[in-house]
Amino acid sequence: MSENPVHERIKGEIDGNQVMLFMKGSPVFPQCGFSAAVVQVLNALGVKFGSVDVLTDPEIRQGIKEFSEWPTIPQLYVKGEFVGGCDIVREMFETGELSELLSTRGIDVRAA
């Protein structure tokens, strides 16, 4: 297990929330269009999710990119698995793959 304390914190957040979104801003006040788009998708599906505002946590803002080997924010995790950033989440929402992924993981989804 990595001894990197930031990665430990990130892992704790991911393990602590079935659906976890690392974003810029908060779900109520997203500070970036891409983050806002993912929040909209999750709200459209009626999915409860945890979130971290990376703008208030520079350590996580940098650490998450190394943790997932993904260079940008937002980042969505479902049951500990990295799903993707804005493009992938939006694409999966449009094709219905996202609601399928969520329901197969036992997460309640409102029919979009």
Next chain:
Amino acid sequence: MPMAAIDIEQMIKEHLPGADVKIEDLRGDGDHYLAHVRSAFFKGKTRVQQHQMVYEALKGRMGGELHALALQTSVPAEE
């Protein structure tokens, strides 16, 4: 200094030889692009892996110099 579309295309093609790359400048400001990348290298890869391969091609510029590059990846149909 935002990147030029042709540089992005060039870097992707160097990293993924034979890839079909189309870049749209979404806002005409040289900072918000949409790149369509079709490559046989994507075969059998998840979307996350496909996008990561494109980010590798951009050698760390993604998220820094290159603020917004939306990606749409696809695999060429079997000939």
